[in-house]
Structure formats: structure tokens, C-alpha cells
Amino acid sequence: MIHQLTIAQFSKMLHNLSKLFDQAALHAEAKKFDLAVLLQARLAPDQLPLVRQIQIACDTAKLGVARLTGKDAPVHEDNEKTVAECKARIESVIGYLQSFTEKDFAGYEARQVTTPRWNGKWLTGEEYAVQHVIPNFYFHVTTAYAILRHNGVDIGKKNYLGDMPYKGG
Amino acid sequence: MIHQLTIAQFSKMLHNLSKLFDQAALHAEAKKFDLAVLLQARLAPDQLPLVRQIQIACDTAKLGVARLTGKDAPVHEDNEKTVAECKARIESVIGYLQSFTEKDFAGYEARQVTTPRWNGKWLTGEEYAVQHVIPNFYFHVTTAYAILRHNGVDIGKKNYLGDMPYKGG
Numbered sequence: 001m002i003h004q005l006t007i008a009q010f011s012k013m014l015h016n017l018s019k020l021f022d023q024a025a026l027h028a029e030a031k032k033f034d035l036a037v038l039l040q041a042r043l044a045p046d047q048l049p050l051v052r053q054i055q056i057a058c059d060t061a062k063l064g065v066a067r068l069t070g071k072d073a074p075v076h077e078d079n080e081k082t083v084a085e086c087k088a089r090i091e092s093v094i095g096y097l098q099s100f101t102e103k104d105f106a107g108y109e110a111r112q113v114t115t116p117r118w119n120g121k122w123l124t125g126e127e128y129a130v131q132h133v134i135p136n137f138y139f140h141v142t143t144a145y146a147i148l149r150h151n152g153v154d155i156g157k158k159n160y161l162g163d164m165p166y167k168g169g
Numbered sequence: 170m171i172h173q174l175t176i177a178q179f180s181k182m183l184h185n186l187s188k189l190f191d192q193a194a195l196h197a198e199a200k201k202f203d204l205a206v207l208l209q210a211r212l213a214p215d216q217l218p219l220v221r222q223i224q225i226a227c228d229t230a231k232l233g234v235a236r237l238t239g240k241d242a243p244v245h246e247d248n249e250k251t252v253a254e255c256k257a258r259i260e261s262v263i264g265y266l267q268s269f270t271e272k273d274f275a276g277y278e279a280r281q282v283t284t285p286r287w288n289g290k291w292l293t294g295e296e297y298a299v300q301h302v303i304p305n306f307y308f309h310v311t312t313a314y315a316i317l318r319h320n321g322v323d324i325g326k327k328n329y330l331g332d333m334p335y336k337g338g
Contacts, residue, residue: 001170001171001278001295001299002170004295004299005174005299005303008299009299009300009303009304012300013304043212043315043318043319044318044319044321047318109170112337118335118338119338120337120338121335121336121337121338122335122336122337122338123333123334123335123336126170126173127333127334130170130173130174130177130178131178131181131330131331131333131334132330132333134174134178134303134307135178135182135307135329135330136326136330138303138304138307138308138311139307139311139314139326139329142307142308142311142312142315143311143315145308146212146311146312146315149212149213149216150212150213150319152213157305157308160304160308161300161301161304161305162300164292164296164300164301165292165296165300166287166290166291166292167290167291167292168281168289168290168291169287169288169289169290169291
């Protein structure tokens with residue numbers, strides 16, 4: 001299940017996130033403003049702007065699976081200035097995610113996971129996945145969505161969730 | 170893992186969500202406005218207000234675990250008008266979640282799950298949990314957080330995530 005929750009589902013959500021910018025581009029064109037303005041938009045003056053929400057969503061997915069599997073993650077410089085660069089960052093992370101197999105996660109539940117910010121403290125892999133990576137990932141994807149929504153971009157829940165593999169009916 | 174992802178983690182997040190209102194109450198007191206005003210706040214005129222985000226977060230957790238386990242869920246009337254009533258709704262759902270054990274989820278992965286909106290179509294329990302319940306739950310919790318944050322309430326990521334069971338260090 002961990003492969004579905006992280007690799008498959010994070011890839012799907014990052015793809016959905018990237019597509020939100022296509023709706024944002026239509027809005028920018030209709031309203032005749034520079035699309036890149038939205039990258040600096042925020043919901044509160046002391047909250048991070050859209051570009052950082054995108055970068056952190058990407059890093060949460062990338063570093064989450066790297067730490068759960070004990071592998072190295074590629075470095076990204078956080079220097080995106082345009083929507084095209086944000087989309088490329090997202091594609092790069094989706095590509096990285098696709099390099100993982102179910103086997104890479106063997107024993108992840110009990111693995112001791114730490115980050116540079118935790119001063120030597122650690123969580124088990126299961127705690128890290130359930131209580132840290134997943135809620136953080138959705139936090140930044142939803143906040144990015146909310147910033148676009150607040151700025152009038154024509155998106156709805158279906159753009160966020162993406163297609164469902166419905167059967168029957 | 171499904172019990173951790175839904176019962177334990179949804180309960181934790183709903184508790185964190187309820188506590189956001191304590192920070193909101195301090196803000197309302199300092200700025201001398203009626204706390205209940207925030208329940209009607211939105212990020213966009215065509216997005217649902219805070220009270221609905223709370224109700225839907227609660228329903229997503231409640232109906233998610235009910236459908237994954239094949240059990241009945243309690244009915245809530247969506248008639249909350251005050252923050253105290255929202256907090257009671259959240260507590261009620263946490264109480265319901267706590268009635269589930271790991272065993273209740275036996276075989277959930279392959280269970281055919283549907284909702285009244287899907288016109289007879291269905292997802293497997295694993296698809297429903299991973300692609301529908303979890304992303305929807307975090308969407309509404311994060312949107313509730315974003316509405317409060319946008320209105321100046323003094324909250325940060327730690328209020329959203331809650332305490333981590335760190336070890337060592």
C-alpha cells in the first residue's frame with residue numbers, strides 16, 4: 001500500500017497540480033496579467049507564496065520517498081521564476097518517483113527516519129509516512145490550489161483530485 | 170496501516186482542527202469581532218465557507234471509514250451555527266472513529282465501495298482510501314486552516330500537523 005500512497009498517488013497529485021497552471025494561464029490571458037505574478041501570490045502576508053508551496057510539495061514527495069527507502073534524492077535549487085520552470089520541477093520529481101518499485105520500500109515501517117531539522121530525533125518510517133509526509137504533501141498541494149482559487153482561477157475539486165478509476169455502473 | 174492512516178491520523182487531525190478555533194477565538198477577542206463570523210468566511214465567493222469545510226472534513230472521515238468497513242455511519246444534520254457546535258461535531262466524529270479496530274478493516278482493499286453520487290460505479294477499497302478519502306480529507310482540513318490563516322488567525326504548520334512521536338535525540 002505504501003507504494004500506492006506515495007509513488008502512485010503523489011505522482012497523480014503532482015500531475016494534477018501542474019495542470020492547475022493551465023487553468024491559471026487561461027485566467028491570466030483573459031484578465032491580461034502576467035501569469036508569473038501568481039507565483040508570488042499568498043493567502044496571508046506571513047505565509048509562503050505559491051512558488052514556495054510548489055517547491056515544498058515537490059520536496060515533500062521527493063524527500064519523503066527518499067527517506068522511507070534510504071535512497072538519495074536529486075537536488076533542486078529552488079530558483080524557479082516562471083510557471084514553465086515550476087512545471088519542469090514537478091515533472092522532474094514525478095520522474096524521480098517513477099524510479100521506485102514496491103521492493104524499495106521493504107521494511108520501511110520500522111526504519112528510523114530523521115531530517116536535518118530534528119536534531120538527531122527520529123520517527124519510525126510508518127509514523128513519518130502517516131503523520132508527516134502525507135499530511136504535509138496534501139497541505140502544500142491544497143494551499144497552492146487555494147491560492148489559485150482565491151485569485152479567481154476557474155478550478156474545482158475535480159481538478160485537485162483528478163480522474164478516478166471507476167468501474168461498473 | 171489503514172487503521173493508522175484513517176482512525177488514528179484522522180482523529181489526530183480533527184483534534185488539531187478543533188484546536189485551531191482556540192487560536193481563532195483569541196483573534197476574535199483581540200479584534201473584537203464575533204467568532205461565528207469566521208464560519209461564513211471563504212477564500213473565493215464560489216467556494217464553500219469555513220463551516221462547510223468543517224462539516225465535509227468530518228463527513229469524509231466518517232463516511233470513509235464506514236464505507237471501507239461496511240458499517241453504518243451516524244447522521245449529522247449540517248446545522249452548526251456556532252464554533253461550539255462545530256467542535257461538538259468534530260468530537261462526535263472522533264468518538265465514532267474510536268469505535269473501530271484494525272479487524273474492522275479486514276479485506277477492505279478489495280471491497281467494492283460506492284457512494285450515492287457515483288450512479289452505481291465503484292472503486293476498490295484501496296483506490297477509495299488512497300485516491301479519494303485521504304486527499305479529500307486533507308483538502309478540507311487544509312482549506313479550513315487556510316480560511317483562518319487568511320483572516321489573520323495566528324496559526325502555523327505545527328498547529329496543522331500536531332505533535333510528532335519523536336524518539337531519541
